[in-house]
Amino acid sequence: MKKMIYALLIVAMVLTLGACAKTTPTEDTYEQDTTEKETFVVGFDQDFPPMGFVADDGEFTGFDLELAAIVAERLDKELVLQPIAWDSKDMELESKNIDCVWNGFTINGREETYTWTDAYMANNQVFVVKEGSGIETLADLTDKAVVVQADSSAEAALGEVEDLVATFGDYLKAADYNMALMDLESGAVDAVVMDEIVARYQIEKRGSAFVVLEEALAAESYGVGFLLGNESLRDQVQEALEDMAADGTLETVSMKWFGEDVTTIGK
The missing domain is CATH 3.40.190.10 (Periplasmic binding protein-like II)
Structure with missing residues (x-):
């Protein structure tokens, strides 16, 4: 009888230790959680060169997508490029499938429908x-x-x-x-x-x-459009664009794609 009680106590201790091992986060777990980046999901029309399109190598590319990549890097966010049907952009924003529409997106006539950055390009x-x-x-x-x-x-x-x-x-x-x-x-x-x-x-x-x-x-003018009211993320992107205008990055990317500086921020 004593042997049976002793065995049961040993089993109980093993189960308790196992449960603790599963529920107590390790130092590595904490490090993994804190190094994960927030995503920045950009919705775009993949058939709209040179703003956003599929290159010959099958990769997404374009003037707007290159700007978005630089902004994401400066904001320390992970860029996610999400092709969308253009006539479904409102649904994509409202369902939070994307954070913004950035793809030759015209501000004019839509001023009150989205939260916008300042215009960065004329068209x-x-x-x-x-x-x-x-x-x-x-x-x-x-x-x-x-x-x-x-x-x-x-x-x-x-x-x-x-x-x-x-x-x-x-x-x-x-x-x-x-x-x-x-x-x-x-x-x-x-x-x-x-x-x-x-x-x-x-x-x-x-x-x-x-x-x-x-x-x-x-x-008209192009801007980056966010869900109406999402001023926090808009402000982050706006600040990054202003910094890129000040340090010449916008001009450099524009020269690459168009052979001239077509950007309007800071002008």
């Missing part, structure tokens, strides 16, 4: 047509097929000129501008309405016989 919405198409002015778009990306700034800008849109033969919407430009190249449409900075980059890289009409649809 125009323009019409792109085939060279030699005979379309030289907005009046020449009468009875022509015009395409725009769904839920884009170009679509919003066209909403302000209903009289012009009424002259189009067809007014179409595409999921992305790569598809729209392919339709233009094939002759399926006559004009694409899009961001000038993207249009000129595409023309240069594709070597396509496209031209940008001189008459712009609308002038």
